[in-house]
Amino acid sequence: MRYFKTIVLALLFVISLLFFVQNSGSLSTNLQLEFNLVTLHLISIPLPLYLFVLVAFLLGVVFTLGFLLVERIRLGLELKALRRQHASLEDEALALRTLPLNQPENKPQTGN
Template sequence: MRYLKVLLLTLFFFVSMVFFIQNNEMLSNELVLKLELFDLSFASRELPFYLIVLVSFVVGSVFSMSYFLAEKLRLSHELKSSKAKLAALEQEVTSLRNLPLEEEVYHSSVSKTETASYSDESAQPYSEKKREESAA
């Protein structure tokens, strides 16, 4: 991938040089930039056209690089917080896995109608019988 980037950069540089050499007369023409807002008027001194093209390219590159740098910083911060959250959740899962299991049946899991229908001991659920036998 690194070699491909170097190859593309070299190709871009080569095409740019050919463009500047073939259009040297046109790019050497002097140009005056003007800006008129309301009553204010600004004018640059005479500049060669190639200088305006190069400066525009450099300014665009700087703005693009600053945008992508800010985006990379934001994404790295988001990744760091996501990794911290993931580590906390993994630690919670590990601690829950290491808890001892209890064999106690909770009364909320047995409905009230079933509890009322168990009038004699032979009709009690197996877990309740086992608990009563171990208590005696």
């Protein structure tokens, strides 16, 4: 599985590299962002398009890693609680297994 992940990541890297190389002309065109509010008008400096693509990709990576980190912590806490519950239930089953069979707690109730 580790080799499969490595191959997929290398393939993704090569595909993204090909994308940037083959589209270098159109990706290097400059964009200027404008923000118009009623009283506020902001204009950014001209930035190349590939910078926006790269920033969007990196933001996606950061948000995905954050989500996966939170999910891993949540699952780790859930696993810890379930292991604790499992140990408690094993102790209870062991305690019930060692009780003698002639005690009144273990005899089935008959309807009189």
